[in-house]
Amino acid sequence: MKYFNKPFTQQEAIAANAIDAGIKVMRSGRLHRYNSKAGEPSETDLLEIEFAQYMQTPFALACASGGYALHIALCAAGVSAGDKVLCNAFTLAPVPGAIHNCKALPILVDIDVNFCIDLGHLHQQAKTSGAKYLLLSHMRGHIANMDRILHICELFDITLIEDCAHTMGACWDNQPSGTFGAVACFSTQTYKHVNSGEGGLLISKNAQLMARAIIYSGSYMLYHHHLAAPDPEVFTDIRLQTPNYSGRMDNLRAAILRPQLRDLDKQCHRWNKRYALIEQTLSLCSIIKLTQRHVKEQFVGSTIQFSLPSFTEQEILTVIAQCSARGVVLKWFGDTIPQGYTSRYDSWCYLENMPRLAKTEQLLSTLLDMRIPLTFSEDDCLLIADIICEVVMNTFWSVK
Numbered sequence: 490m491k492y493f494n495k496p497f498t499q500q501e502a503i504a505a506n507a508i509d510a511g512i513k514v515m516r517s518g519r520l521h522r523y524n525s526k527a528g529e530p531s532e533t534d535l536l537e538i539e540f541a542q543y544m545q546t547p548f549a550l551a552c553a554s555g556g557y558a559l560h561i562a563l564c565a566a567g568v569s570a571g572d573k574v575l576c577n578a579f580t581l582a583p584v585p586g587a588i589h590n591c592k593a594l595p596i597l598v599d600i601d602v603n604f605c606i607d608l609g610h611l612h613q614q615a616k617t618s619g620a621k622y623l624l625l626s627h628m629r630g631h632i633a634n635m636d637r638i639l640h641i642c643e644l645f646d647i648t649l650i651e652d653c654a655h656t657m658g659a660c661w662d663n664q665p666s667g668t669f670g671a672v673a674c675f676s677t678q679t680y681k682h683v684n685s686g687e688g689g690l691l692i693s694k695n696a697q698l699m700a701r702a703i704i705y706s707g708s709y710m711l712y713h714h715h716l717a718a719p720d721p722e723v724f725t726d727i728r729l730q731t732p733n734y735s736g737r738m739d740n741l742r743a744a745i746l747r748p749q750l751r752d753l754d755k756q757c758h759r760w761n762k763r764y765a766l767i768e769q770t771l772s773l774c775s776i777i778k779l780t781q782r783h784v785k786e787q788f789v790g791s792t793i794q795f796s797l798p799s800f801t802e803q804e805i806l807t808v809i810a811q812c813s814a815r816g817v818v819l820k821w822f823g824d825t826i827p828q829g830y831t832s833r834y835d836s837w838c839y840l841e842n843m844p845r846l847a848k849t850e851q852l853l854s855t856l857l858d859m860r861i862p863l864t865f866s867e868d869d870c871l872l873i874a875d876i877i878c879e880v881v882m883n884t885f886w887s888v889k
């Protein structure tokens with residue numbers, strides 16, 4: 490029997506040039522982003538300008554985490570207490586958490602068979618709720634039809650906020666994911682596409698919004714240090730009207746991110762090669778259902794999702810257990826008990842007026858999810874996919 494024996498949570502080491510950059514910051518002692526020599530940009534300033542250039546957008550802000558970035562993005566976009574914010578029901582807990590942090594009310598929207606936000610339900614929820622904000626999570630890198638998303642937002646005068654934790658480096662129709670709405674947030678946490686342990690990046694084309702975000706992030710009156718920021722005049726009133734929610738990035742993390750950003754496209758390519766190998770093998774098993782991708786969707790395959798629509802809950806649990814026994818770690822978003830990083834929407838019990846989303850629950854009940862760290866070789870990916878197919882077929886035959 491085939492076994493796999495590498496950890497699914499092991500990312501690649503930080504590259505030597507990034508380590509050198511980090512050591513240089515530590516030797517200087519200037520770790521705080523505003524602690525730079527006169528006239529010299531800090532590593533954080535440089536990361537922001539490089540990320541803005543990469544994203545083809547004028548403004549970028551580095552902060553303490555992706556979830557923190559989401560919180561201040563919502564605040565900067567104007568979300569305040571009691572406001573309704575549309576949000577897909579299939580996402581990770583920091584997303585509803587960021588809405589809750591604004592004392593706003595998430596209006597959960599179903600997902601569709603491809604694990605994107607369900608456009609029909611979005612239209613209906615937008616119409617009946619009157620919500621003026623959509624926090625769209627490109628969960629697990631599945632990008633909904635952005636042409637239709639923008640149309641719905643326009644129709645109901647909705648401000649779009651993008652959660653791009655899984656789409657850094659991805660595009661829709663050659664336009665970078667994160668440049669469709671008023672503001673977008675990325676995570677640089679270890680399991681995302683660049684790794685500084687913790688960290689977040691926020692981008693916007695809107696000068697007022699970005700000025701508010703910079704003050705929220707804890708710039709004090711040092712906002713003029715920022716290079717990927719609006720002109721200082723934009724801050725004149727905003728700096729006194731906006732509270733400081735202190736959540737800056739530091740120069741050490743920025744220093745190790747800058748070389749990673751230069752390698753991002755290359756890394757995305759490596760992810761997609763591995764994803765394609767796994768997808769190809771899984772597609773040979775008729776019981777496994779893979780997602781359909783729109784031709785305009787240029788995703789990053791850092792994780793893979795597939796369904797076993799004909800399997801019962803017990804059979805899904807058998808597949809997970811047997812894969813695990815052979816070293817393949819699958820996650821199940823259908824579990825009623827929140828585990829590890831995964832939790833289903835109905836476990837966010839702090840939300841008021843929790844709806845029942847039968848369609849989402851049904852889709853999640855047979856959805857399996859797997860990380861594809863770049864420490865896996867292409868051969869590893871083929872072996873993993875073989876093991877999954879074998880386990881699925883064995884489970885199928887043993888119970889039918």
Ligand SMILES: *Cc1c(COP(=O)(O)O)cnc(C)c1O
Nearest residue numbers: 554555556557581583654676678
């Ligand atoms: C990781 C993640 C976030 C938040 O990022 P942190 O940096 O961990 O706070 C937000 N949304 C999704 C979908 C994520 O996976």
